[in-house]
Structures are given as C-alpha cells and as structure tokens.
Amino acid sequence: MSLLDSIFSGKDDTSLDKGLAASKKSFFSKLGTALAGKSKVDAEVLDDLEEVLISADVGVPTTLKIIDAIEERVARDKYLGASELGQILKEEMYGILTQQEKGKFSFDQSFSHSPHVIMVVGVNGVGKTTTIGKLAHQFKAAGKKVVLGAADTFRAGAIDQLQVWADRSEVALVKQEMGSDPASVAFDTLQSAVSQKADVVLIDTAGRLHNKVNLMNELTKVKRVMDRIVPEAPHEVLLVLDGSTGQNAFEQAKQFTQATEVTALAITKLDGTAKGGVVMGISDQFKIPVQFIGVGEGIEDLKIFDAPLFVHSFFNTK
Numbered sequence: 001m002s003l004l005d006s007i008f009s010g011k012d013d014t015s016l017d018k019g020l021a022a023s024k025k026s027f028f029s030k031l032g033t034a035l036a037g038k039s040k041v042d043a044e045v046l047d048d049l050e051e052v053l054i055s056a057d058v059g060v061p062t063t064l065k066i067i068d069a070i071e072e073r074v075a076r077d078k079y080l081g082a083s084e085l086g087q088i089l090k091e092e093m094y095g096i097l098t099q100q101e102k103g104k105f106s107f108d109q110s111f112s113h114s115p116h117v118i119m120v121v122g123v124n125g126v127g128k129t130t131t132i133g134k135l136a137h138q139f140k141a142a143g144k145k146v147v148l149g150a151a152d153t154f155r156a157g158a159i160d161q162l163q164v165w166a167d168r169s170e171v172a173l174v175k176q177e178m179g180s181d182p183a184s185v186a187f188d189t190l191q192s193a194v195s196q197k198a199d200v201v202l203i204d205t206a207g208r209l210h211n212k213v214n215l216m217n218e219l220t221k222v223k224r225v226m227d228r229i230v231p232e233a234p235h236e237v238l239l240v241l242d243g244s245t246g247q248n249a250f251e252q253a254k255q256f257t258q259a260t261e262v263t264a265l266a267i268t269k270l271d272g273t274a275k276g277g278v279v280m281g282i283s284d285q286f287k288i289p290v291q292f293i294g295v296g297e298g299i300e301d302l303k304i305f306d307a308p309l310f311v312h313s314f315f316n317t318k
Contacts, residue, residue, distance in 0.1 A: 019295020133165025
C-alpha cells in the first residue's frame, strides 16, 4: 500500500459521496471517453484530459499545472499506462488541495480570541445566510456560546431569514431595521457578545457586488468598527461561494479577495452540480484554504473540508 493509499484508507462519508455524485459521474464519464481504446498516456490523451478538467471547472491555470505534472511523469517514466492515470490524478488533486491547509479545524476547538469573530461575505444567492445558520448550529452543538449579527441590512428578507436560523439553533441574534448602517449592527453585535461572554460571533454582511470600491469601503468600515470592540476583529473572513456557478464563482472570488482579506472559503451547493472541480481550482488559484463545503440541504450537510476525505470520495466510484 502506498503512502497515499494509507492516508485514504478507512475514509468514508456517505453524505459526501452522495453530494459529489453528479461531479463524479460527469468527470469519470468524460474521462472514460477520453481513454477509450487507449493503452498509454500520449499527447492526445493529455489534450482530452485538459478538456475534461476544464469542463469540470477546475480552471485553466490549475488544469495546466496538473497536465504539466503528468507530462513530467511521462517523460521520467518513459511509459505511462492509461490505467495509472486515475491514481496520478488522485495524487495531484491531493497535493493541490493540501497546499493551502492551515491546520485542522473543529467546532469545539479553543480560539486565541474571545469572542472569536468571523465576518461572512459573499454575493446574494450563494447560500451565505444559510451557511451562517448551519455554522451557528454546529458551534452551539459543540458547546460554544454563539451570537449572530444581521449586518446584511440591504437584502429584503435577510434579517428575517437569519432570525429563523437563530431561533432554530437557539442562539442570540443582534439586528436593526432594514437599511440600517451595517457597521452599526456589527458594533452592537460585538458589544452584546462581549457582555454575554460569547465564544463565537458570526457577522452576516451585504452581498452586493455592483461596485468594487463601494464594497471595499463598506467591508473596511465594518472591520474598523469591530476592531474597536474586540482587538484584531474580525479574526476570520469567510467567503461563501456557490459551487454550481462554476466560472462565475472564480470571478466572485477575484472581486472579494480584492475588496478584503479573505482567510477561508465555504463552497456550497456541490450536491446540485457537476462542477466539483471548482473546489480545487479556486483554492489553488487564490491560495485560500477551503474550510467548509455544502453537500446537501440538511443542517449537518455543511462539512468541515477534509482534503484526503474529499479526494477519496471523489475517486470512490463504487
């Protein structure tokens, strides 16, 4: 058994397998077509593989990185059988995804700041508020005292939606009227969290992307106000992306990383798409670790991202 196989052995997650089913089916169907009748990896196979990876929304730069690595293997080994290609792809995907890891996350871990403040950003419709609700539920289940801040005061229904999640998770929510200053909401949220001795604060923010300068100014103002109450807050900026939007998710990542310092990614709606490669492409191109993935609508279907488990599940075609 290789080192890589030993890393993957014993790893199974039924909900993850189910959530990645569409991506796996599409990818391996196209890969099978590319390899049909082939006994070795040649230039034609690599061209077809490049097309398969790009169609899975791995992204051009990351795809070319993988193709270059395979070409190096072919040149070194002189002969590379088509049957070995899956294992090589597995190794390359694992290597790319683990490059950005910044330590194992768990909902019950101790944080160096109290409260630990997470500002959540992302455009409307990506599942941002739902992701916050699911995070609140899982932090609460792990024994953390959680406070939510409804600083997305521009989208109709955002505050009410977050209230539903707060009630469901039995955590406190700080809110103001629709149209209020988001920074004012963030300020009140952190004051409340400090007085309640909360462990974790999750701040929802407006998902408007009509003007990068306005977005940058707004997020900078929110961060500046929070730092007055809790030093160095926010301690994490979590960007939520809809995995099913493919290349549009890359553009959103570009806009938000230019507007603020994003420290982690949550990629949602992977269960409804064949574009699972977006997880690898965005992490690689923006050098930001994927911390959570959404593989279903259930409250437990927001998973802590585990690179070995993800790769094992992706290649588990049983």
